[in-house]
Amino acid sequence: MSFSPQSRVWIYQSNRKFSPAEETEILQKLTAFTNDWKAHGNALVAKAEIKYGFFIILTVDENHANVTGCSIDSSVRLMKEIEQDYNIDLFNRFNMAYKLADEVIVANKEDFETLVSIKKVTPQTIVFNNMVQNLQEFNSKWEIPFENSWHSSVFSHLL
Numbered sequence: 001m002s003f004s005p006q007s008r009v010w011i012y013q014s015n016r017k018f019s020p021a022e023e024t025e026i027l028q029k030l031t032a033f034t035n036d037w038k039a040h041g042n043a044l045v046a047k048a049e050i051k052y053g054f055f056i057i058l059t060v061d062e063n064h065a066n067v068t069g070c071s072i073d074s075s076v077r078l079m080k081e082i083e084q085d086y087n088i089d090l091f092n093r094f095n096m097a098y099k100l101a102d103e104v105i106v107a108n109k110e111d112f113e114t115l116v117s118i119k120k121v122t123p124q125t126i127v128f129n130n131m132v133q134n135l136q137e138f139n140s141k142w143e144i145p146f147e148n149s150w151h152s153s154v155f156s157h158l159l
Contacts, residue, residue: 005136012090039071099126122145
């Protein structure tokens with residue numbers, strides 16, 4: 001199934017990498033959820049995926065049915081359950097993810113700030129912009145160089 005470039009996207013970043021078994025279990029929960037996800041009785045055309053063992057991505061194509069506050073709330077409840085079941089943090093927006101070689105690393109804001117100041121995170125380091133809103137932005141602006149990201153404006157005083 002193909003999704004419209006304007007499909008809504010939500011990204012939840014874990015504070016630690018999922019084990020292979022956890023990833024399989026979480027993906028099963030997410031798939032069951034998206035297969036039954038509804039908004040005011042209308043089935044949502046949705047999918048869930050896990051990228052790099054850290055990121056849970058939910059996508060909804062609103063060309064078929066629009067997401068509602070209640071349907072978003074149900075997805076947030078699922079994420080809270082996953083947090084508790086696997087002892088992870090999916091809602092801390094102060095955790096920054098970046099790539100070192102081909103490995104994804106998650107650091108808290110203070111550690112990330114230190115990495116920028118000692119030049120371990122450079123303008124060319126790939127960072128993850130989890131604030132993308134739709135599939136088009138996800139495909140073009142999710143993994144981007146630090147210098148092109150919102151991170152660079154927050155940490156520019158360290159460059």
